[in-house]
Amino acid sequence: MSAWRRTVALARKDLLLEWRGRETITAMAVLALLVVLLLGFVLGAEPPRAPAILWVALALAAMLGVARPTQAEVEQQALETLLLYPGSREHLYWGKWAALTVLLTVLLALLLVTLGVLFNVDLWAKLPALFGVGVLGIAGLSAVGTLFAALVIHVRGRELLMPLLLLPVALPVVLGGVRLTEAVLTDAPGGGLWFGMLAVFDILFLLVAPILYEVVMEEA
Amino acid sequence: MLPIAVQTQGLSRRFDLHFALRDLSLTLPTASALLVVGPNGAGKTTLLRLLATSLRPSAGRATVFGHDLVRGADAVRQITAYVGTAHGMYEGLTAKENLAFAATMGGRPDQADAVLKRVGLFQVAHKSVRTFSHGMKRRLALARAWMLAPRLLLLDDPFSGLDAEGTLLVDTLVAEVKSAGGCAVLATHEWERGLHLADTIIGLARGRQVEAAPAAEVSGPRLRALAGGRV
Amino acid sequence: MRSLSSLVGGAAVILLAAGLYVGLVASPPDAFQGDYVRIMYVHVPSAFVAYLAVGTVFVASILYLWRGREVYDHVAHSAGELAALFTALALAGGMIWGKPVWGTWWTWDARLVTTAILFLIFAGYLLVRELAEDRRRGARLAAVIGIIGALDVPIIHYSVVWFRTLHQPASIVRGDIKMAPPMVTALMINLLAFALLYLYLLLQRVRLERLEAAGAAAGAES
Numbered sequence: 001m002s003a004w005r006r007t008v009a010l011a012r013k014d015l016l017l018e019w020r021g022r023e024t025i026t027a028m029a030v031l032a033l034l035v036v037l038l039l040g041f042v043l044g045a046e047p048p049r050a051p052a053i054l055w056v057a058l059a060l061a062a063m064l065g066v067a068r069p070t071q072a073e074v075e076q077q078a079l080e081t082l083l084l085y086p087g088s089r090e091h092l093y094w095g096k097w098a099a100l101t102v103l104l105t106v107l108l109a110l111l112l113v114t115l116g117v118l119f120n121v122d123l124w125a126k127l128p129a130l131f132g133v134g135v136l137g138i139a140g141l142s143a144v145g146t147l148f149a150a151l152v153i154h155v156r157g158r159e160l161l162m163p164l165l166l167l168p169v170a171l172p173v174v175l176g177g178v179r180l181t182e183a184v185l186t187d188a189p190g191g192g193l194w195f196g197m198l199a200v201f202d203i204l205f206l207l208v209a210p211i212l213y214e215v216v217m218e219e220a
Numbered sequence: 221m222l223p224i225a226v227q228t229q230g231l232s233r234r235f236d237l238h239f240a241l242r243d244l245s246l247t248l249p250t251a252s253a254l255l256v257v258g259p260n261g262a263g264k265t266t267l268l269r270l271l272a273t274s275l276r277p278s279a280g281r282a283t284v285f286g287h288d289l290v291r292g293a294d295a296v297r298q299i300t301a302y303v304g305t306a307h308g309m310y311e312g313l314t315a316k317e318n319l320a321f322a323a324t325m326g327g328r329p330d331q332a333d334a335v336l337k338r339v340g341l342f343q344v345a346h347k348s349v350r351t352f353s354h355g356m357k358r359r360l361a362l363a364r365a366w367m368l369a370p371r372l373l374l375l376d377d378p379f380s381g382l383d384a385e386g387t388l389l390v391d392t393l394v395a396e397v398k399s400a401g402g403c404a405v406l407a408t409h410e411w412e413r414g415l416h417l418a419d420t421i422i423g424l425a426r427g428r429q430v431e432a433a434p435a436a437e438v439s440g441p442r443l444r445a446l447a448g449g450r451v
Numbered sequence: 452m453r454s455l456s457s458l459v460g461g462a463a464v465i466l467l468a469a470g471l472y473v474g475l476v477a478s479p480p481d482a483f484q485g486d487y488v489r490i491m492y493v494h495v496p497s498a499f500v501a502y503l504a505v506g507t508v509f510v511a512s513i514l515y516l517w518r519g520r521e522v523y524d525h526v527a528h529s530a531g532e533l534a535a536l537f538t539a540l541a542l543a544g545g546m547i548w549g550k551p552v553w554g555t556w557w558t559w560d561a562r563l564v565t566t567a568i569l570f571l572i573f574a575g576y577l578l579v580r581e582l583a584e585d586r587r588r589g590a591r592l593a594a595v596i597g598i599i600g601a602l603d604v605p606i607i608h609y610s611v612v613w614f615r616t617l618h619q620p621a622s623i624v625r626g627d628i629k630m631a632p633p634m635v636t637a638l639m640i641n642l643l644a645f646a647l648l649y650l651y652l653l654l655q656r657v658r659l660e661r662l663e664a665a666g667a668a669a670g671a672e673s
């Protein structure tokens with residue numbers, strides 16, 4: 001069971017550090033809010049637009065935030081130390097994934113509240129379902145994001161590469177998130193298909209990414 | 221004939237076209253300490269990082285307490301502690317939190333309080349590492365190594381930033397590892413401070429081994445020359 | 452190896468010439484689009500080859516990570532370049548086709564969007580190799596991206612298709628051209644020709660990669 005303990009310890013450590021500094025969540029929240037304000041103003045804040053703006057803001061903020069927990073390790077030069085502990089690198093992946101998912105979920109909550117207010121969307125009745133859809137998408141974003149965050153450490157031009165890699169690959173999450181959120185809000189049919197697609201995305205990449213994480217984090 | 225702790229054969233590491241370490245062969249018995257002397261860029265850190273499994277060899281082989289460096293890398297990590305030039309601590313956490321994390325990740329019991337007392341940081345256990353001086357951070361790194369109770373202790377430039385008390389801690393740590401049957405490798409150019417700990421000395425220059433002898437047989441002037449790269 | 456690639460190259464040239472003739476001269480123009488439909492004989496095979504290249508990258512990347520032999524990396528790298536090249540060609544072809552026929556450069560057709568996304572992914576693939584700290588790391592990181600990207604392609608495709616078609620009825624369903632048998636033949640010939648061209652380019656590029664790698668290794672010894 002020590003693998004589980006290590007995963008939990010790593011996730012707790014990342015979240016504790018984030019809680020103490022709150023840099024990543026602040027940066028993501030500010031960007032997301034700006035996107036919502038800008039798009040809401042430019043496109044018009046009708047309720048039907050809310051799902052699309054939600055997911056665009058979430059995706060763009062994720063571009064910013066995904067790399068930071070891993071980046072912080074590098075800045076602290078703690079990454080090499082972390083890699084020298086015994087045990088599989090898969091547990092490092094799961095710990096980082098969990099921490100990132102929690103961070104993005106906090107952002108999701110902020111965004112839902114903001115959109116409810118600014119776009120006059122009646123969220124309360126549907127809140128659990130909306131949250132569930134959000135987390136389903138976030139799990140997928142984190143799955144690929146954690147892998148790519150580790151990948152770009154070893155590459156010059158990180159700030160360019162992260163959006164270039166993550167947005168195309170995570171496009172299905174954004175598209176699926178938008179349609180599924182719409183379906184929840186308007187009680188429209190067809191949600192099952194998108195739910196299935198997001199689930200497939202999540203499961204596929206949560207299976208593949210930890211294995212590839214080993215490759216990315218291996219010794220130089 | 222003492223049992224062998226660490227053995228390397230033709231160990232080499234290159235970065236694209238440049239060889240940081242070339243063709244190093246050495247044998248270390250258990251309960252011994254090795255002093256690696258050489259100027260900057262000689263390959264001391266590379267050697268330590270290879271033994272720590274932080275780097276993969278480009279050529280050659282090595283075993284640490286019987287485990288192959290590449291195929292048995294995980295087993296090597298279980299029994300090795302690497303104290304590098306960067307302290308590897310999280311500035312946003314307290315000393316105690318850092319050690320508790322290290323204990324869980326390293327699969328060792330959490331003896332944070334005990335080791336903090338040993339290195340004289342018990343009073344600041346609940347202070348964030350960001351507030352520590354350079355010397356305090358180095359002592360915390362030693363505390364971490366202590367808690368991990370390694371069989372192979374790798375120290376990269378351990379004396380830098382340490383006062384006399386700190387230097388004594390390094391001595392004690394190395395002595396304890398040796399008496400438990402383990403092995404210590406110290407890389408430094410401050411050879412005067414490490415000399416009394418060493419059983420064997422090797423000298424590196426531009427990635428190659430230029431000296432290997434029991435500590436007693438290497439003279440002061442020779443050591444000075446090795447550290448200065450004048451060989 | 453060299454004779455094989457010459458054989459393939461020769462066959463490719465012959466088939467390309469045949470395809471050119473059939474596509475431009477021998478096949479009939481479309482009832483609706485007229486002669487513009489002839490772009491299809493270049494555009495569709497380009498897209499086909501692009502996906503062929505993506506599949507090659509996928510398989511070669513897995514083999515490289517699993518077995519570690521350099522040749523798999525050479526194949527993956529070469530196929531990755533060809534993937535980027537042929538997706539760009541497919542996109543260009545699609546745009547040149549779209550303007551006179553549909554009136555716009557970009558139709559937001561699902562397949563076109565997927566191809567554009569694919570282009571971005573493989574641009575990323577090549578960039579990672581370029582910008583990595585060292586060659587070996589770049590090769591392994593690129594393999595990771597190749598695998599993730601290739602796995603994602605079907606999901607991206609369906610998400611894009613469903614996003615549009617389930618929400619509103621598809622107003623433009625390109626590709627539903629009633630194809631007379633001579634047109635099908637012309638398309639088949641060009642598909643085969645492009646596939647052979649791909650194979651020839653791949654073989655040549657892999658050979659070049661191996662020579663470069665050998666040269667670099669020789670340089671390191673000194």
